[in-house]
Amino acid sequence: MPLQDSSVPTRPKLHGRKKGHRLRKQRQQLLETLLPTLLFPQADAPVSDPYNLFSRRFEALWLEIGFGDGGHLAWQAKNNPDIGFIGCEPYEPGVAGLLMQVAADDLENIIVHPDDARQIFRRLPDGCISRIFILFPDPWPKKKHHKRRFISHENIDALARLMHPGAELRFASDIDDYIRWTLAMFRGRADFAWMADCPRDWQIRPDDWPATKYERKAAAVGRQGKFLRFRRI
Numbered sequence: 362m363p364l365q366d367s368s369v370p371t372r373p374k375l376h377g378r379k380k381g382h383r384l385r386k387q388r389q390q391l392l393e394t395l396l397p398t399l400l401f402p403q404a405d406a407p408v409s410d411p412y413n414l415f416s417r418r419f420e421a422l423w424l425e426i427g428f429g430d431g432g433h434l435a436w437q438a439k440n441n442p443d444i445g446f447i448g449c450e451p452y453e454p455g456v457a458g459l460l461m462q463v464a465a466d467d468l469e470n471i472i473v474h475p476d477d478a479r480q481i482f483r484r485l486p487d488g489c490i491s492r493i494f495i496l497f498p499d500p501w502p503k504k505k506h507h508k509r510r511f512i513s514h515e516n517i518d519a520l521a522r523l524m525h526p527g528a529e530l531r532f533a534s535d536i537d538d539y540i541r542w543t544l545a546m547f548r549g550r551a552d553f554a555w556m557a558d559c560p561r562d563w564q565i566r567p568d569d570w571p572a573t574k575y576e577r578k579a580a581a582v583g584r585q586g587k588f589l590r591f592r593r594i
């Protein structure tokens with residue numbers, strides 16, 4: 362399969378905000394000075410060896426889609442120093458939040474695509490990713506908006522191509538309808554297996570999976586997260 366497929370739009374329509382409130386000076390400065398040093402290549406060309414994006418050779422590459430304020434991504438990067446991370450987040454204050462943590466902890470294993478994750482899928486080679494995180498994606502609760510949900514067969518096809526056999530995809534949501542939607546989609550596929558033997562497996566996060574900001578906000582109003590893990594076959 363060629364890396365670039367001309368039938369796929371390079372700029373899919375993004376539903377959601379990119380700009381937020383005016384940023385504090387330090388955050389704005391980090392966007393201007395630190396972000397350019399961590400940028401996923403912005404020219405629309407194939408990235409044939411994504412390991413080369415980093416200053417040293419890592420053991421594996423993990424991808425977080427919609428990292429929000431970057432808390433989970435920074436935690437994973439800090440606790441897995443031999444892994445290279447690609448984080449995608451179009452919301453500028455979220456990117457600035459991640460940069461604060463990168464600067465505070467001198468993290469050298471994160472590359473950022475400050476935009477829609479779908480733009481980079483087709484630019485990456487087959488089987489290059491070992492783990493993907495999609496945590497509390499926008500639930501789009503109205504039925505007429507369900508087609509905006511990130512979990513779709515089209516996006517799972519793209520992610521399946523990027524994941525090597527044995528790679529893991531982690532998904533979380535506090536919206537039961539989105540959990541059911543995601544389970545139905547993955548369980549209807551031959552290329553993924555749900556990694557759950559008992560309810561505890563989806564009710565309780567593993568120790569290497571910290572709570573995100575959105576999870577904490579949902580829990581504060583009584584909505585518990587559910588945690589799904591799928592193995593690429």
Ligand SMILES: C[S@@+](CC[C@H](N)C(=O)[O-])C[C@H]1O[C@@H](n2cnc3c(N)ncnc32)[C@H](O)[C@@H]1O
Pocket residue numbers: 375376377378426427428429430449450451452455476477478479495496497498499511573574575576
């Ligand atoms: C509800 S928030 C959750 C953020 C974070 N994962 C958390 O749990 O705190 C969903 C995030 O996904 C981002 N997002 C939405 N569509 C996206 C896309 N196509 N690619 C990357 N990020 C996306 C949004 O900007 C938003 O920050």
